[in-house]
Amino acid sequence: MGDGSPWADAERIVLARALDGRAVATVLDRDGERGRRALSAAELPAWVAEREASPGSRGVRWIWSSTTEWYPALLEAGVRVARCHDLRLCHAILRDAVPGAAELRAAVQWNGAAAGETAGHTEALFSLDEPRGGPRRDDVREVLEELARQDAAVPRATDPGRMRLLLAAESAGALVAAELASAGVPWDAEHHRRILEDVLGPRRGGVPQNMGRLAGEVRAALGDPALALDSPPRLLKALHNAGIRVDSTSKWELREIDHPAIAPLLEYKRLSRLLSANGWAWLDEWVHDHRFRPVYVPGGVVTGRWASSGGGALQLPRQLRQALRADPGWRIVTADVAQLEPRVLAAMSRDARLADAARGRDLYEGIVASGAVATRAEGKIAMLGAMYGATTGDSGRLVPRLRSAYPRAMGLVDAAARTGADGGVVSTWLGRTSPAPDELWRDAQTRASRPGASAADETRARRIGRDRGRFTRNFIVQGTAAEWALAWLADLRLRLADFPQVESGSAAPRSGRAFSRRAHLAFFLHDEVLIHAPEEQADAAAQAMRDAAEAAGRLLFGSFPIDFPLDLRISDSAAK
DNA sequence: GGTTGACGCGCG
DNA sequence: AAAGCGCGCGTCAACC
Numbered sequence: 132m133g134d135g136s137p138w139a140d141a142e143r144i145v146l147a148r149a150l151d152g153r154a155v156a157t158v159l160d161r162d163g164e165r166g167r168r169a170l171s172a173a174e175l176p177a178w179v180a181e182r183e184a185s186p187g188s189r190g191v192r193w194i195w196s197s198t199t200e201w202y203p204a205l206l207e208a209g210v211r212v213a214r215c216h217d218l219r220l221c222h223a224i225l226r227d228a229v230p231g232a233a234e235l236r237a238a239v240q241w242n243g244a245a246a247g248e249t250a251g252h253t254e255a256l257f258s259l260d261e262p263r264g265g266p267r268r269d270d271v272r273e274v275l276e277e278l279a280r281q282d283a284a285v286p287r288a289t290d291p292g293r294m295r296l297l298l299a300a301e302s303a304g305a306l307v308a309a310e311l312a313s314a315g316v317p318w319d320a321e322h323h324r325r326i327l328e329d330v331l332g333p334r335r336g337g338v339p340q341n342m343g344r345l346a347g348e349v350r351a352a353l354g355d356p357a358l359a360l361d362s363p364p365r366l367l368k369a370l371h372n373a374g375i376r377v378d379s380t381s382k383w384e385l386r387e388i389d390h391p392a393i394a395p396l397l398e399y400k401r402l403s404r405l406l407s408a409n410g411w412a413w414l415d416e417w418v419h420d421h422r423f424r425p426v427y428v429p430g431g432v433v434t435g436r437w438a439s440s441g442g443g444a445l446q447l448p449r450q451l452r453q454a455l456r457a458d459p460g461w462r463i464v465t466a467d468v469a470q471l472e473p474r475v476l477a478a479m480s481r482d483a484r485l486a487d488a489a490r491g492r493d494l495y496e497g498i499v500a501s502g503a504v505a506t507r508a509e510g511k512i513a514m515l516g517a518m519y520g521a522t523t524g525d526s527g528r529l530v531p532r533l534r535s536a537y538p539r540a541m542g543l544v545d546a547a548a549r550t551g552a553d554g555g556v557v558s559t560w561l562g563r564t565s566p567a568p569d570e571l572w573r574d575a576q577t578r579a580s581r582p583g584a585s586a587a588d589e590t591r592a593r594r595i596g597r598d599r600g601r602f603t604r605n606f607i608v609q610g611t612a613a614e615w616a617l618a619w620l621a622d623l624r625l626r627l628a629d630f631p632q633v634e635s636g637s638a639a640p641r642s643g644r645a646f647s648r649r650a651h652l653a654f655f656l657h658d659e660v661l662i663h664a665p666e667e668q669a670d671a672a673a674q675a676m677r678d679a680a681e682a683a684g685r686l687l688f689g690s691f692p693i694d695f696p697l698d699l700r701i702s703d704s705a706a707k
Numbered sequence: 708g709g710t711t712g713a714c715g716c717g718c719g
Numbered sequence: 720a721a722a723g724c725g726c727g728c729g730t731c732a733a734c735c
Contacts, residue, residue, distance in 0.1 A: 407730075408727095525721085657725095
């Protein structure tokens with residue numbers, strides 16, 4: 132790699148799979164291949180640990196087809212690595228972001244999810260067992276060729292330096308995701324059950340008691356003794372029959388209605404949601420041995436955010452956070468970033484006035500102090516509206532005030548929206564690109580621009596254009612915020628890995644071998660991180676969170692004066 | 708019978 | 720107080 136790149140001094144070791152199932156490690160240095168050896172599954176962890184620890188290979192970067200295929204077995208054996216390059220995730224970024232990366236685009240066998248990761252609905256383009264999609268992705272030659280394609284593509288990125296950061300951050304995120312799976316979220320199932328019993332009432336075979344009582348009240352108030360509350364169409368008819376004029380059964384609409392059936396109905400919906408999303412069945416499926424182990428999918432969202440597939444980690448209701456409890460002798464350290472997205476917007480647009488409003492305080496209060504809006508609530512609505520593309524309501528009405536107060540920041544998101552509406556592609560700060568327009572957009576524009584297009588065609592084309600504009604407007608902000616969060620996580624996990632091990636007497640053995648004796652990441656949610664730490668390491672873990680946030684800000688935005696204050700708490704649980 | 712899409716709602 | 724981004728998941732109903 133070129134001078135100054137994060138890879139410049141790193142020894143690179145490529146792991147692939149031989150036909151006999153053994154791992155093949157190819158050691159690369161600046162001048163090319165320096166050696167190769169085959170290792171059995173039993174030999175691999177110790178060998179990796181040795182290379183990772185040896186002073187001579189400081190900065191070794193492990194290159195593999197996919198972190199989800201290689202790292203769990205190492206963690207299982209108690210071995211962590213500091214750095215990796217996840218070819219599958221990096222392929223997806225480079226393929227779209229590098230102009231003219233024809234070789235990468237042609238290597239379609241690298242598209243799609245990791246082998247063995249496609250449970251059902253997502254059609255696997257490729258699988259290790261049936262290489263019908265082309266070369267076996269884990270094959271030694273295939274892996275080395277893909278690495279060569281990516282090495283060739285990076286210097287042709289719009290900004291190679293930023294692209295290297297993005298690839299390193301994305302790969303580090305994949306390591307974090309595997310480590311989170313290994314460590315698990317400490318979960319107090321008994322406490323969770325108490326909450327369920329309190330809210331839903333005892334289960335007596337069928338419907339929990341409190342839900343049954345509420346359902347009875349709704350049926351009585353609507354004069355419909357057989358009504359099935361869980362069927363929106365039937366519920367809607369029953370509401371109409373009772374003279375309640377609503378277009379849907381959503382709680383937003385129902386909340387406006389004055390009728391004796393509404394209060395118990397809304398309460399019923401609340402309970403029903405808790406039961407189906409995080410009730411006893413969820414506990415049985417997802418919590419074992421005091422750990423909740425959700426399935427994270429790094430890079431699963433187009434913007435670069437993580438997705439999840441299983442366990443609903445990204446939707447844990449606030450109501451249940453108090454069941455997230457530290458092991459005895461351990462603490463929960465939580466940190467979330469205050470107003471991450473507008474801060475990122477200030478930095479990427481180099482808007483010094485917005486950065487001023489953000490500095491050292493609540494950003495929305497800062498907007499009030501600048502005189503642009505009257506109250507914090509207005510500042511928040513206006514800023515969200517600016518980032519999401521609101522045009523109507525209170526939000527849409529307030530956005531113009533921000534436009535005049537913060538022309539640089541607003542100019543950047545407005546420009547992204549115009550680009551998107553016109554069918555263009557936008558990029559995050561580090562260079563992840565938005566998808567090209569879909570068929571719906573292309574078709575609408577084609578219809579509207581042909582001779583004899585109707586007014587309806589033109590209206591439709593404009594609407595679809597605006598829809599896409601709202602997406603690209605938000606893409607650059609949400610995507611750059613995701614990059615900041617990855618940088619934060621990446622820095623934090625290395626700091627925590629340097630923490631000393633605690634006495635084995637105070638270990639938390641359920642956290643997995645690599646994490647049971649020192650502070651470790653336990654949960655991540657877009658702009659929020661949770662650490663499970665031995666009591667004596669809690670303060671240091673909190674400081675590591677602050678230091679990592681500071682480092683992430685500098686890594687992305689250099690000396691631009693933006694700060695990322697954390698809301699930090701040390702407690703027995705994750706409850707606010 | 709199984710699959711698919713709309714809905715509703717939880718999270719950021 | 721509800722229209723404006725990104726998700727996952729459970730449920731129901733329409734469909735093959």
